[in-house]
Amino acid sequence: MFAKDFLALFYPSLCIICASNLLKHEECICISCLHQTPKTDCFINSKNDVSERFWGRIKLENAAALFDFNKDGNAQKLIHQLKYEEGKNVGIFLGKQLAYAINESECFNNIDIVIPVPLHPKKQKLRGYNQSDFIAKGIKEILDIKVNKKSLIRIENTDSQTRKKRFSRWENMMNSFDLRSNKKLKGKHILLVDDVITTGSTLEACAQKLQEVEGVKVSIATIAVA
Ligand SMILES: [Zn+2]
Incomplete structure (x- = not known):
């Protein structure tokens, strides 16, 4: 008997x-x-609260969030847990729930690769992990879709003070991501995953970068929408 099962008794x-x-x-x-x-209702209606946030900003195949983020509600507690003790397990669990919704949805077809939104390197060092990596892991466990954590990278902004003066927050965000070994992405339908969508500017910046690769199509799925 494994120690974990033994303790569970x-x-x-x-x-x-x-x-x-x-x-x-x-x-x-x-x-x-x-x-x-x-x-x-995001997985039933392709025109939904999440996809509408990207209208006129960037072309996406589909965009959806699983839960409504009501203040003090269950979704908020789940998202909070992602960033603390049980974060990795909760991430995998929520990723699986997202995968079930994707599987049942007629809007999300033919996804080739899952890419978790990279965390800022400083934040990741502090937390020890990227919660979106575990959401992607949960999706992979159910749908058996490849996860790519290497091609989209977040750039560490070293001269943030000077950048702040010259660029707006939005422009800074748009310049926060870069691509590495993008041959693997050519012509693929990519599912970008993150924990929460608020303004959508992080996801927009990621999608914009990915669409620099020839023939790439991007869909977005998050656990909650605020
Ligand atoms: Zn309960």
Whole structure:
């Protein structure tokens, strides 16, 4: 018997929302709390609150978020957990939930590669991991789609003071990403994944960079929309 199973006999896992004991088939959150977390209609309607945010900014195949981020609601608690202790497990769990929604949706077809939005190098060093990597891992576990963490990179802004003066926040964001070994991306349909979408400028910057590669199509999926 593995140590983890052995410990589970005495310390059952708790739901991260309501703290009740999880049943054997439950992960991270109990079925009841999962059902009470408000879902968006993004995976049913391609014209939705998330895709509309990108209109007139960038051409995307599809854009969707799984949960509505109500203040103090379940989705907010889940996203909060992503960045702390149980972050990696919660990330994989939420990635799986996203994968189920993608699988059932008629809007998301023929995705070749999943790319997690890279975290700023300083932030990643501080946190020790990128939560989006684990969301991508969860998607891979269900849909068996390749994850590429190397081609899209986030640039560390060394002369941030001078840049702040010369460029707007938006321009800074647009210059925060770069491509490496992009041959693998040519002609592919890429799914960009992140935890939350707010203004969408990070995802826009990533998509814009990826579309510099010939024949690339980009879709976006996040856990929650704020
Ligand atoms: Zn619960």
